[in-house]
Amino acid sequence: xxxxxxxxxxxxxxxxxxxxxxxxxxxxxxxxxxxxxxxxxxxxxxxxxxxxxxxxxxxxxxxxxxxxxxxxxxxxxxxxxxxxxxxxxxxxxxxxxxxxxxxxxxxxxxxxxxxxxxxxxxxxxxxxxxxxxxxxxxxxxxxxxxxxxxxxxxxxxxxxxxxxxxxxxxxxxxxxxxxxxxxxxxxxxxxxxxxxxxxxxxxxxxxxxxxxxxxxxxxxxxxxxxxxxxxxxxxxxxxxxxxxxxxxxxxxxxxxxxxxxxxxxxxxxxxxxxxxxxxxxxxxxxxxxxxxxxxxxxxxxxxxxxxxxxxxx
Amino acid sequence: xxxxxxxxxxxxxxxxxxxxxxxxxxxxxxxxxxxxxxxxxxxxxxxxxxxxxxxxxxxxxxxxxxxxxxxxxxxxxxxxxxxxxxxxxxxxxxxxxxxxxxxxxxxxxxxxxxxxxxxxxxxxxxxxxxxxxxxxxxxxxxxxxxxxxxxxxxxxxxxxxxxxxxxxxxxxxxxxxxxxxxxxxxxxxxxxxxxxxxxxxxxxxxxxxxxxxxxxxxxxxxxxxxxxxxxxxxxxxxxxxxxxxxxxxxxxxxxxxxxxxxxxxxxxxxxxxxxxxxxxxxxxxxxxxxxxxxxxxxxxxxxxxxxxxxxxx
Numbered sequence: 068x069x070x071x072x073x074x075x076x077x078x079x080x081x082x083x084x085x086x087x088x089x090x091x092x093x094x095x096x097x098x099x100x101x102x103x104x105x106x107x108x109x110x111x112x113x114x115x116x117x118x119x120x121x122x123x124x125x126x127x128x129x130x131x132x133x134x135x136x137x138x139x140x141x142x143x144x145x146x147x148x149x150x151x152x153x154x155x156x157x158x159x160x161x162x163x164x165x166x167x168x169x170x171x172x173x174x175x176x177x178x179x180x181x182x183x184x185x186x187x188x189x190x191x192x193x194x195x196x197x198x199x200x201x202x203x204x205x206x207x208x209x210x211x212x213x214x215x216x217x218x219x220x221x222x223x224x225x226x227x228x229x230x231x232x233x234x235x236x237x238x239x240x241x242x243x244x245x246x247x248x249x250x251x252x253x254x255x256x257x258x259x260x261x262x263x264x265x266x267x268x269x270x271x272x273x274x275x276x277x278x279x280x281x282x283x284x285x286x287x288x289x290x291x292x293x294x295x296x297x298x299x300x301x302x303x304x305x306x307x308x309x310x311x312x313x314x315x316x317x318x319x320x321x322x323x324x325x326x327x328x329x330x331x332x333x334x335x336x337x338x339x340x341x342x343x344x345x346x347x348x349x350x351x352x353x354x355x356x357x358x359x360x361x362x363x364x365x366x367x368x369x370x371x372x373x374x375x376x377x378x379x380x
Numbered sequence: 381x382x383x384x385x386x387x388x389x390x391x392x393x394x395x396x397x398x399x400x401x402x403x404x405x406x407x408x409x410x411x412x413x414x415x416x417x418x419x420x421x422x423x424x425x426x427x428x429x430x431x432x433x434x435x436x437x438x439x440x441x442x443x444x445x446x447x448x449x450x451x452x453x454x455x456x457x458x459x460x461x462x463x464x465x466x467x468x469x470x471x472x473x474x475x476x477x478x479x480x481x482x483x484x485x486x487x488x489x490x491x492x493x494x495x496x497x498x499x500x501x502x503x504x505x506x507x508x509x510x511x512x513x514x515x516x517x518x519x520x521x522x523x524x525x526x527x528x529x530x531x532x533x534x535x536x537x538x539x540x541x542x543x544x545x546x547x548x549x550x551x552x553x554x555x556x557x558x559x560x561x562x563x564x565x566x567x568x569x570x571x572x573x574x575x576x577x578x579x580x581x582x583x584x585x586x587x588x589x590x591x592x593x594x595x596x597x598x599x600x601x602x603x604x605x606x607x608x609x610x611x612x613x614x615x616x617x618x619x620x621x622x623x624x625x626x627x628x629x630x631x632x633x634x635x636x637x638x639x640x641x642x643x644x645x646x647x648x649x650x651x652x653x654x655x656x657x658x659x660x661x662x663x664x665x666x667x668x669x670x671x672x673x674x675x676x677x678x679x680x681x682x683x684x685x686x687x688x689x690x691x692x693x
Contacts, residue, residue, distance in 0.1 A: 076575070
């Protein structure tokens with residue numbers, strides 16, 4: 068049935084192609100309990116690339132003390148050198164991280180900023196202004212080296228300590244990141260509270276402030292079940308870059324602390340139905356996530372993975 | 381945080397009010413393994429009504445042999461007589477079921493038809509034409525008695541045996557149900573394969589065929605994670621009646637045979653964010669679903685219930 072469903076019904080006003088920024092190996096695995104063996108990570112990324120994903124965020128050069136799950140970045144990254152035609156960005160927190168990444172030949176970089184003061188303090192141990200100042204030389208050095216730089220911005224909609232985040236505050240942070248040289252932004256709903264109208268309101272405000280939609284990606288979490296509906300709202304606004312995590316890795320919805328990423332498979336199902344090209348082979352992706360779920364020893368939270376794995380068994 | 385989030389961002393072109401047709405006690409519980417005590421069902425429905433739901437489908441007068449979970453309809457329904465100002469429709473499969481419901485004073489009736497031949501044979505043991513002929517006197521008798529009649533139509537998008545279901549086939553079945561006197565239809569994506577474009581295509585085709593949108597409700601399952609995005613697409617087409625199941629009852633997403641209904645809480649979260657009035661008190665609803673999950677001995681599959689129960693604990 069996977070060959071005939073979903074039926075394709077393109078809609079006017081939606082993009083014809085969407086680039087999925089796959090975050091499973093980085094954002095997903097860094098939020099899993101326990102460390103996944105480097106072998107498994109390497110196979111995971113190879114399989115994601117083989118499934119047709121064109122951007123797979125590979126790992127993070129954050130200090131191992133903060134993210135022990137990705138402490139093997141130095142040994143993992145070189146093992147991806149045989150992957151061709153697929154972007155493999157890496158996260159760097161500061162100049163030291165950038166240098167580690169560059170020493171391995173990484174040319175696509177991501178930094179991680181916050182739209183709120185509380186999260187900046189908790190996650191980066193400095194104010195928003197201080198963290199922006201910290202990122203400035205990182206981005207400058209990356210651009211100097213000819214790299215592509217993505218700027219993650221977290222807490223763009225709600226913050227667990229501050230509640231609702233004012234749109235102008237998010238717009239200001241976005242402009243700051245673009246002004247320092249970021250090529251693209253990823254608007255993060257870190258705690259999953261955004262709804263469709265909020266998404267469109269922020270996107271419209273960014274446009275009004277001179278930020279072009281092609282520079283914007285969206286990064287939704289499914290904490291309140293809103294991730295895919297919010298993605299649809301973003302597509303209707305012209306967004307063509309969507310972050311997702313294979314198998315919904317990154318926070319287990321079976322646990323009380325559910326903060327799962329949008330599952331790539333559920334996204335691909337919707338995009339296929341809308342006739343939007345992604346280049347992804349859904350069956351290969353589902354098989355990859357089902358395999359990874361086995362490695363992690365728990366079922367995938369992706370509804371599509373559950374449904375299609377069942378059919379295959 | 382529940383008082384400040386989600387932030388409200390009304391969007392043009394969306395309805396200002398949505399009527400949620402709560403199906404948890406009927407569609408939800410009939411798909412749960414094991415029989416829930418009548419006491420618990422009665423309390424569940426009372427709590428849903430108290431939480432502000434204006435339509436709560438209470439039970440089904442199907443032969444107990446087919447749906448043993450709802451075999452207590454005769455003893456349950458009279459225990460709801462103190463609920464005021466809330467519609468409590470019941471499902472009836474045939475004239476015998478209608479008579480049982482009417483003997484208890486039920487004035488809102490629902491029948492259950494199929495858009496596909498295979499499901500009609502499997503679920504109703506007759507062809508689509510034969511089943512429509514069977515429903516005709518049921519609807520006539522209900523209308524004769526002054527009742528409001530809802531016509532469920534299942535398999536409106538995909539069918540597990542037939543694959544994709546042609547839109548004109550669904551339109552024909554809808555017209556047949558309306559012609560026999562149904563006041564409202566519920567378009568069911570029984571296996572959860574629909575995507576947003578498909579939803580809008582069907583709704584547009586129904587309008588072209590003369591079916592007014594106010595007569596249409598949508599009934600999505602979350603098998604592929606599409607239920608809420610599909611609901612958003614339906615709202616954008618002007619639909620104002622949405623079926624949902626408190627706590628996502630009706631098929632456990634933790635099991636391989638996941639066929640869960642759209643969770644009412646996830647729907648309410650989105651509608652609140654869009655500034656769309658439902659009359660529902662989300663905290664009271666979450667508390668009800670958390671209590672019901674305890675009665676069933678398993679966690680609710682609703683992401684919003686998980687998230688908000690966690691905050692409260």
